[in-house]
Amino acid sequence: MDERYLGDGMTTQRPIVRFENLTLGYHRHPAVHHLSGEIASGSLLAVVGPNGAGKSTLLKGIVGELTAMQGSIALSGVERRSIAYLAQQSSVDSSFPVTVRDFVAMGLWAEFGAFRRFDTKAKQRIDQAISAVGLSGRERSLIGQLSGGQLQRARFARLMLQDAALVLLDEPYSAIDANTVRDLATLVRQWNTEGRTVVSVLHDFEHVREEYPEVMILAREMIARGETRSTLTAANLAEAQRRSEVGSHVDDATVCHHTNPGEHESGGR
Incomplete structure (x- = not known):
């Protein structure tokens, strides 16, 4: 079972979200696959990874905008309709x-x-x-x-x-000024201090290191998960980039070999 980090220390709490062999995607193309793990109640978690890594897709799966192609997402102590979700x-x-x-x-x-x-x-x-x-x-x-x-x-x-007890933020600081980032980040810290679980998709690694005690690195699959200081490393980010590029090449090859749209939708050969 994954460790869950809260604040500056590590505390095991009940999971508010649990993934079991989760695969999510669009038009039968997986964008996140075979994801297993938990998000503890009260977590302040950043989700990072290359473009196209499935970060936004994961949030859409949690909130119920996407149905799992395989596996499951289980919520505990919260209903989907009560999740606070900030899309891009x-x-x-x-x-x-x-x-x-x-x-x-x-x-x-x-x-x-x-x-x-x-x-x-x-x-x-x-x-x-x-x-x-x-x-x-x-x-x-x-x-x-x-x-x-x-x-x-x-x-x-x-x-x-x-x-809401569970707050999902998808790139909340994209294309806004530094003062607004600072003020909104203060609100996020306050929400977490109040006991709310906050999961944010972010691109600014320095901001993640300063504000988020726990990080998940995605590249369609889980690359690393844990305390930010020991997990958000150059090696893990390079591996995420490599996996993302490999996954893109596989998708391109799949599309090239399925010229019949109907065959492609049914999974082809």
Whole structure:
């Protein structure tokens, strides 16, 4: 069984997520395969690896956007509908005519529904979340008027309102300014201090070393997992890059040998 690291020390906790021989993919092409392990309740875990390594795919599997092609994902003490999931910022349609306040308030939809009116306490929670991310005074602004960093702050505020035990962040600091990264990283630490499990897909290795006590290195399969200081090494990252490149060549060869789309979808020969 994997060791689970919390804070500066190592503490074994009950798993909130367990993978058993997990394979996930798209159109019968595996993007993550034969993954086994656990994520302990209360973990602060970074998931890193080369482009195309299956990092975002893993989060989509946990939240239920993808169904396992093989194996399983088991959750303990949390339901999928209550997971707080921040997809990549590129998935947000900033042209949609909604104010910052209404955008953030969407974090309460699971609790209140789309048509129930917010009570005084809920309105206070919305205001507090907007203040916590440094957007006070921008409540009436349309999200399309925000900078990339401000939009990410609004997305974090919406996430806060979900009050989730399990938080999944997919490249939360991509294309935003350093001040916003610092402020949002402080929020992530606070969430973890409150006992929430946070799993983040990240590319900045220095940030991972500074902020995340535990790391998982993926290259379609598990390369290494453990305490960041001893796991996020040049050797492990080089191996992840090598495995990713080998996997890409295999996929290219598979596509080249399946010129009939129907044959390819059925698995070919």
